[in-house]
Every structure is written in C-alpha cells, then in structure tokens.
Amino acid sequence: MIDPQPLQTKGSQTSQRDQQWPWWPLLPLYPYGKRATHFEELIPGQVWSFEQLQGVYYVAVPIRLTVVKVPGGLMLVNPLPPTQELRKGLAALEAEHGPVNAIVLPTASGLEHKLPLGPLARAFPDAELWVCPGQWSFPVQLPLSWLGVPAKRTKILLTDGVPHPEVCQWISLGPLDLGVGRFQEISCLHQPSGALVITDALVGIHSKPPAIFDRDPTPLLFHARDRGDQPLSDSPETRRRGWARLVLFASYLRPHCLRVPAMAELLRYAFRPGLRSWKAHFGVYPFDWQDGWQEDADALMGDDEAKVQVAPVLERLVLPRAQQAITSWLEQLESLSGLTWVIPAHYSAPLSFSTQQASALRTEIQQKNWAPSQENWEFLSGIDQQLLDLNVVPKNPFFKG
Secondary structure (H helix, E strand, O other): OOOOEEOOOOOOOOOHHHHEOOOHHHOOOEOOOEOOOEEEEEEOOOEEEEEEEEEEOOEEEEEEEEEEEEOOEEEEEOOOOOOHHHHHHHHHHHHHHOOEEEEEEOEOOOHHHHOOHHHHHHHOOOOEEEEOOOOOOOOOOOOHHHHOOOHHHEEEOOOOOOOOOOOEEEEEEEEEEOOOOEEEEEEEEEOOOOEEEOOOOOEEEEOOOOHHHHOOOHHHHHHOOOOOOOOOOOOHHHHHHHHHHHHHHHHHOOOOOEEOOOHHHHHHHOOOOOOOOOOOHHHOOOOEEOOOHHHHHHOOOEOOOOEEEOOHHHHHHHOOOOHHHHHHHHHHHOOOOOOOEEEOOEOOOOEEOOHHHHHHHHHHHHHOOOOOOOHHHHHHHHHHHHHHHOOOOOOOOOEOO
C-alpha cells in the first residue's frame, strides 16, 4: 500500500484569500466560499490528489481532483474549484512535470465537478477540454457554454476520441437512462501508474479521518457529540467518532439508528454559554444517535485498508434497478492489463485494486441483495419510491453495456 505524501508548495503560508471560491452560491454547499485544499502525491512521480471538503450541515466528505502525468505535461480529472491555493499547488507540479494540457469531466451529471469546469478552463487556457457525452442539468437543461465552458476547445469523450490514448485506456460505465438525464461515467486507466481514475462508481472508506480535516476538524467535532450543549472538544477519539457518523450520513442520508428530537428537546440544550456562535450552530444539534450506530459505521469502513464498495447512495438511488450496469463495468475491468490501483473522487485514495479484486467484487455484488429497502436503506428507498411515483425515474431503465 502506498502511503500518500502531502505536497509542499513554495511561498508563504496559505491565506484565507487563497481559499476563496466566489461561485459557491451556484451550489451552496459547506464550506461555502472558503475551500481549503489538501495536496498529496498518491503514486510517486505519476499521480497526485487535490482534495477539498463538500457537504451539508457539517456532513462533509472529501472530494478529489486527480492529476496524472501524461506526455507533454499533466491531465486533470474531476474538476474542483480552482482557488488560488489549488492553482499554486498545480503550478508547483507544472514547474516540475510540464503544463496542464488536458482537463476531463468524465461524468454526465455531477454538478460538483461540472460547475468548476469553466473557471478551471479559464485558469489553463491552452488545455484541451474533454467531457462525458450526454451532459445534463435539472430542473433546467443548461448548455455548458452557459456555465463558462469554452466550446471551441471542448471535445466529447469517445465521440471525438479520448485524451492521451498512448498512455490511457478509457472504460465507460453506462450510459443508463435515469429519466431526467443519463448516468454515465468514463474511467481512465493510466497505464504508467496502473491507476484507474474514476468518479463515483466505487469508494474506499477508512476508519481514520481524512487528512484534510486537520485543516479544520469542526465537522468531526460537531457530529461527535450526543447533545447540543456539549463543547466541540478535540481528540483523536472524538475525531474518529465524528468521522464514523459523517460516513453514515453520507452513505444513507438518514441512517436507521438516528432519531430526530422534538423541537422542545432541541431548544433545551441550545444557546448555552460557550456555544453561542455560528461555528457551534448556537448549540442546536438535531440528532439523537441510538444504540447500534457504531456497528453500522464499522460495516462501511476498514481499519487496516479502506473498504472498497459501491456507495449505498449510488446503489439505492442511481442504480437500484440497474445492477447489470455496475457488474458489466467490473467485468470490463477484469480484462485490464496492469490494473493496480483505483482512485475515486471521494474518500480514500489510492486503493489497492487488481483484476482479481474486480472479479471478487463483481461476484459479491451479483450474490448480494442489491438495493435493499430495510433498516439503513429505508430512507433512500423512500426517496426512490417517490421518484417512481412521480414518474421522474423509469421503472425499467435502459442500459447500453
């Protein structure tokens, strides 16, 4: 297992101005207009990670821009907001490995990657832009040009070819008809490193909180508490406890071990001395964790290595009637020569992942009860059923494997 190494950039310590992201109102998620970036070298001299946080109500998980070394320079996959801090990190890589010559948006949906594409393209005016076919937005279909993406240097993956075919092999998951648009994700096997760069198809979750929380552990400390009147105390134990709960939130939205207290109970613990600030949400903590939550979190995480899996949200809301889509994609991975790692856009990276592991995961998925509706899955199932009742999503989605 490679131990990712934090990147050091030249110059003075990062200022808050370097972390500003003025376009956050287009997708108003935490941490809003201030986006700290954590840099790591994932595979020496070949692959790097630029991580930021994204979430709602302090339920924040890492989201990753992956950089790979290609002939003539660098390729960026899964765009993120190009803050000054992020651009300084990329400039340090360019100084050693050459210019950014390609930027790739490999997913058809994914606003968190689509909205930063225009600003990132302007930051690198000589880079070719490559986007997944079938781009869409909801509830209003907006052309990419309206999001600031320059049409003259934008190409469609697979339709117009692929970037750097001399060192990269591109594999499509989907397309799959979702009713409002398509689900499609085009992953990239970077052959020099053996790393498969993906977006959402798989995640690997470790029980240790990601390093980006060292910049500001507030989300972990906030959710490690049991009541709103408890202080945001910091320790390794509280960080791991808070991280386990964030994983449950991000995986199931509303896990079954979570109770929402009545308003009177909430207000009883709110506005206590020492908690009268936005950071502590004035002592309002609208969650009551019941027995069993830790065991549920443990089932999603690995201690020695991150647990590789299909994210429950993807399984239950995006692919609930399309198990074949993910198994067909995994079957393609089983034939890839040199596959060694997988690098998702969320959670841990790099993850050890061979063709044998791809085969084992495919078998596991084929044998499991796919997209269940009980216990932790109940809330996600309810959302899916509402979408079906409103005819927003099809009962029998068309999958082109």
